[in-house]
Amino acid sequence: MDSNLIIDIVYETSKILASSLDYLKNIEKIIRLVKNYTNLEYISVRIEDKDTQELKVLSHTDIELPHLRYKKGEGITGKVWQYGVPVVIQDISKEESFLNKSLIAKHKNKKVAFLAVPIKVEKEVIGVLSAYKIVKENESFDMYIRLLSLIANMTGQFIKLYLDVKQEKEKLEKEKLVLKRQIEKMLSSSQLEGIIGKSKAVLELSQMIKKIAPTSATVLLTGESGVGKEVFAKALHFHSPRASKPFIKINCAAIPEELLESELFGYEKGAFTGATHTKKGKFELADGGTIFLDEIGDMPLSLQAKILRVLQEKEIERLGSSSPRKIDVRIIAATNKDLEKMVYEGTFREDLYYRLNVISLYIPPLRDRKEDIPLLVYYFLDVFNKEYGKDLTISDALMEKLVEYDWPGNIRQLQNTLERMIILSKDKILTDKDLPIDIKKQVTTQSSPNKKLQLPKTVEEIEKEAITKALEESGYIIKDAAKKLGMTPRQVRYRIDKYSIPLKKGRFR
Ligand SMILES: Nc1ncnc2c1ncn2[C@@H]1O[C@H](COP(=O)(O)OP(=O)(O)OP(=O)(O)O)[C@@H](O)[C@H]1O
Ligand SMILES: [Mg+2]
Known part of the structure; x- marks a missing residue:
């Protein structure tokens, strides 16, 4: 190999290095160039793998090159890395410490030399550039070593740059991943099973539920109809140590006044005409668990006193019995009425109100947490698609309308609307045309004054x-x-x- 060739290679190398910022590709191009201009083969660039502290291949010209890794001082390559000096092995088959046995086997009948030079940046050896050569008679390797050293010198800075950029990128990726995990963890820690929503209100409520679940404190849930009072009541029960015991719901508005008492407290045989056997009331059935007094605002005044006694004494009395029974229940009450106003008007007992209102949770209407709407829509879409064996998606325009609408019936209305639309749809996609007529009307009239309000100031x-x-x-x-x-x-x-x-x-x- 003459020195003109070396000059050509160096010139081409400098051109490649200046051609692009893709350092890795440049390195690959350069070693291919060297291979094409010379008789060197299996040219490879190895750099340190910081995790294992071994040299690993960064770039190489020949696919068959085994991906051997070297520790510092291990084999020839490991020694070049350790001592930072070039090495030539004239005949690899005669070299004891030569590790690449498969290559020796491949070139059984030929004499193969191995050349390796350190890739240095300032004083630090950051890698090793090596190559093989089938040896002709009396060949000198000086020129080859000189060429490889030149290439190593020219590319060293770029390899270092490439490694730095890569490391920085990996660091950022790792940070991003950690952040993502943290967010997921935060979300999952504040979110409750079965409760869909990402609004601040829902996340705060969920966190509160988790905090108070382990206690037996009475909880009052308030909010408009359909906001999810029952959903939160159940979440509270199922996150509490009472989860394996019953959750019993009593709808104070649905049971006739005369029956409510016997429903709640049970009765003894013969307590009244028709009481042919003893019956346990809901409080007794819920022993160890939770009683959910739904629509507590509709409880008749006469019964309010009796409920108050349960709360105070933690005991009940069956109708027709004179011996009280101790019970252990947690009481959760819910109402969409303004109890405070009822107290003021004299239709709700003040003492009961204060007993119930130990912890009060207000669930805001859906229109005040519109960011929950898309999540709920996708959730119900999934539920009803499964239920009705459909595979419907939803158009952006419809989603926009659903978010825009005020939902006076809250989540229950949203749920019913989607169920209806899914049942009735004959297409693959739900669009705003599928909206029930009353909602459609309201959204269009609703949107115009809203838009006006949002106009920027003149x-x-x-x-x-x-x-x-x-x-x-x-x-x-x-x-x-x-x-x-x-x-x-x-x-x-x-x-x-x-x-x-x-x-x-x-x-x-
Ligand atoms: N955050 C939520 N995630 C998923 N489903 C919800 C959520 N909130 C409410 N729902 C669903 O909406 C419907 C109404 O909820 P729920 O019965 O709890 O409301 P409510 O406040 O008790 O209403 P009402 O005062 O009319 O009794 C239920 O079918 C419930 O499953
Ligand atoms: Mg309810």
């Missing part, structure tokens, strides 16, 4: 506001207000007239 409005504010702040002294605004008093006076801004304090100078 220049005049902004100017008027600024001048009014400046006047107020400067005690209605026009000269001072003008200074504040960076205007002349004349300009301000002109605008006061134009916008008919009242000069309340009556000072005009």
Whole structure:
């Protein structure tokens, strides 16, 4: 190999290095170039794998090259890495410490040399560049070593840059992953099973539920109809140590007044006509578990006193019995009525209200947490698709309308609406045309005044506001207000007239 060839290779190498910022590709191009110009083969660049502290292949010209890894000082390559000096093995078959046995086997009948040079950046050996050569008679390897050293010197900085960038990227990826996990963990720790929603209100409620679940404190759930009071009541029970015991719901509005008492407390045989056997009440059945008093605002006053006693004494008495029984139940009550107002009006006992209101959780209406709507929509879509054996998706326009609508019946209404749309749809996709007529009407009329409200302010409005504010702040002294605004008093006076801004304090100078 003559020195002209070396100059050519160096020249081409410098061109490649300047051609692009894809360092890895450049390195690969360069070693291929070297292979094409010389008789060197199996050229490879190895760098340190920081995790295992071994040299591993970064780039190589020949696929068959075994991906051997070297520890520092191990084999020839490991020694070049350790000592930072070039090495030539004239005949690899004669070299004891040569590790790449498969290559020796492959070239059984030929004499193969191995050349390796360190890749250095400043004083640090960051890798090893190596190559094989089938040896001709009396060949000298000086030129080859010189060439490889030149290439190693020229590419070292770029390899280092490539490694730094890669490391930085990996670090960022790792950080991103950690962050993602943290967010997921945070979400899952504040989110409750069976409760869909990501709004601040839902996440806070869920966190609160987790906090109070282990206690036996009475909880009052309030909120409009269909907001999920029962869903939260169940979540509270199933996250509590009472989870394996019964959760019994009593709808205080649905049971006739005369029956409610016997439903709640049970009765002894013969307690009244028709009481042919003893019957346990719901409180007794729920022993160890939770009683959910739904629609507590509809409980008759007469029964309110009896419930109060259960709360105070933790005991019940069956109808027709004179011996009280101890029970251990947690009480969760719910209502969409304004109990405080009822107390004021005398239709709800004040003492019971305070007993129930130990921990009070308000579940806001869906229109105040619209960010939950898309999640709920996808959730119900999934539920009903499964239930009705369909595979419907939803158009963006429909989703927009669903988010826009006010949902006076809250989640229950949303759920029913989607179920209905899914049952009735004959297409693969639900669109805004599938909306029930009443909702469709409301969304279109609803959207126009809303849009108007959202219009950005006009220049005049902004100017008027600024001048009014400046006047107020400067005690209605026009000269001072003008200074504040960076205007002349004349300009301000002109605008006061134009916008008919009242000069309340009556000072005009
Ligand atoms: N966050 C939620 N995630 C999933 N489903 C919900 C959620 N909130 C409510 N639902 C569903 O919406 C419907 C109404 O909820 P729920 O019965 O708990 O409301 P409510 O507040 O008790 O209403 P009402 O005052 O009318 O009794 C139920 O079918 C429930 O499963
Ligand atoms: Mg309910």
